Amino acid sequence: MDDTDQALAVEPAYDPAAEARWVPEPDKRPGRTAFQRDRARVLHSAALRRLAGTTQVVAPMLSDFPRTRLTHSLECAQVGRELGAALGCDPDLVETACLAHDLGHPPFGHTGESALDQAAEGCGGFEGNAQSLRILTLLEPKRFAPAEEAPARLAPWPGRSVGLNLTRAALDAATKYPWVRGEHPTEPGSRKYGVYAEDLAVFRWVRAAAPPGRRCFEATVMDWSDDVAYSVHDVEDGLHAGHVDPAALGDRDERAELFRVAARHAPGAEPEELGEALDRLQAQEWWPHTYDGSARDRSRLKDATSQLIGRFCLAAERATRERYGPGRLTRYRAELVVPYATRLECAVLKAVAVRYVMQRAEQAELRSRQRVVIAELAEVLVRDAPHGLDPLFRALFEEAADDRARLRAVVDQIASLTDASALALHRTLVRER
Structure with a gap:
């Protein structure tokens, strides 16, 4: 021991x-x-x-x-x-x-x-x-x-x-x-x-x-785990779907745009620093420089996601131990330490998903329609409530002491929906009226 x-x-x-x-x-x-x-x-x-x-x-x-x-x-x-x-x-x-x-x-x-x-x-x-x-x-x-x-x-x-x-x-x-x-x-x-x-x-x-x-310390661990999981896996999803071309990451103009996006996730970072972060990742022997969907490339991509998660977590673990030493780190005894260089690498991966998946033209059109669905649902439910509310939210609405609390009950109802159920409720309450 x-x-x-x-x-x-x-x-x-x-x-x-x-x-x-x-x-x-x-x-x-x-x-x-x-x-x-x-x-x-x-x-x-x-x-x-x-x-x-x-x-x-x-x-x-x-x-x-x-x-x-x-x-x-x-x-x-x-x-x-x-x-x-x-x-x-x-x-x-x-x-x-x-x-x-x-x-x-x-x-x-x-x-x-x-x-x-x-x-x-x-x-x-x-x-x-x-x-x-x-x-x-x-x-x-x-x-x-x-x-x-x-x-x-x-x-x-x-x-x-x-x-x-x-x-x-x-x-x-x-x-x-x-x-x-x-x-x-x-x-x-x-x-x-x-x-x-x-x-x-x-x-x-x-x-x-x-x-x-x-x-609390556990919340900082959760927060970094969230960043690690979605930055790595969103890129994996983008490659599988054919939205991310690894070769594009070597193009000067594409890199400049990528670093502009990455700066949102790493405020104050210079493009040169972000470029170095991407270069470090691309220099790893497991980095997916190509991807064609074949069994071999799928295997390499899965290994890359594992390597990235291990890289980001181990960097945080080592830096935190260097600051606080051995022992049980819980509640308010410590804060998770993530090296600056590691945060930049994570920011670059987030930017890849944003640039090549979320910023596609069809996604912008879809998001516009989704905003309309939420706005129209809210308008109809506020106007007609408690009609349209599920029993749980109807009870909150009817127990509410004022308009503010009644609106919160309506918001709770909308927030509880899945994508599909929001569209279905919109068809029922808005389109079919």
């Missing part, structure tokens, strides 16, 4: 506060850890299953091969579980966070998110990460707050759903942006946030002992 193994063996596990639940409940199967229960709850949730029909890069119904939000979440979970375990996190806890991180994404991916944010202006906007917390703590009904003799902190929730009732540590680990809209600690203009005003009570409970604006 080396020094790291010895340190992990003697250091305490997560404390009772980390394993606490919003509503206390007994374990029906003694012997399971609190985080194993969390993982099982997310894995069996309807919200996770819904992601099978939700856009990752391209719409899931357009072909059989591209990844969906569900396959991405499963792959992210595998990456995060191994990286977290290597650094001393509870692997079930990190896997839970990775499985849950995209639950709030609406139909049509980021296009739907932007359109729904506009439709939700009257109730504070829409953000997929804030919606994830809302799903986990309200909209996925597994547990309810006691109707009588509820603790004071449950005052807003007597007899109401508390969602999956995950542990404090699991909810914290799944919160990528632990602040409300407009309060990003380093980017005041950022539209990224992790909680709506309606959900502040449970958010404050989750973050009771957290440094303001700082993510």
Whole structure:
């Protein structure tokens, strides 16, 4: 046993506060850890299953091969579980966070998110990460707050759903942006946030002992695992679909445009730095310089994805250990360290997917139609509600105290749809009227 193994063996596990639940409940199967229960709850949730029909890069119904939000979440979970375990996190806890991180994404991916944010202006906007917390703590009904003799902190929730009732540590680990809209600690203009005003009570409970604006360590592992999974796999999907030509990455003009896109993912990076990052990747013997769909090229591509994931995760693991040393890195004991050069390599891969897959002309036309679907759905549902709302969201609408809360219930309904069900509901409520 080396020094790291010895340190992990003697250091305490997560404390009772980390394993606490919003509503206390007994374990029906003694012997399971609190985080194993969390993982099982997310894995069996309807919200996770819904992601099978939700856009990752391209719409899931357009072909059989591209990844969906569900396959991405499963792959992210595998990456995060191994990286977290290597650094001393509870692997079930990190896997839970990775499985849950995209639950709030609406139909049509980021296009739907932007359109729904506009439709939700009257109730504070829409953000997929804030919606994830809302799903986990309200909209996925597994547990309810006691109707009588509820603790004071449950005052807003007597007899109401508390969602999956995950542990404090699991909810914290799944919160990528632990602040409300407009309060990003380093980017005041950022539209990224992790909680709506309606959900502040449970958010404050989750973050009771957290440094303001700082993510827990498990959340940083989840965030990097997300970046690694989608940057690598989106390029793989693009190659399989024939949208990415590896030879184009050697063209000077194409590289210049690629680095312009990559700069969005690596603010402040110079084109020369991004060029060096791409050159480092292309210099690896496993890099897919050609791809024709043959069995041999498919094998080489699969090896390349494995090599890239290992490269990005090992770089983060080594840099984090260099800063913090051996031992169990959990909660607020550390922050994941990702070398700058590694972040640039990841940014270049993201740019490849954006440039050659998402920026295709037909994708722009599709996104335009999708924005119209979301806008028209919101208009009709707001006008006719509670007609058109499912029972869960109808109840929220009818219990709402004001127009803001009623609009939030409508937004919740739209956000719960898959791509296909959004189109079907649009045909029923809009086109057929």
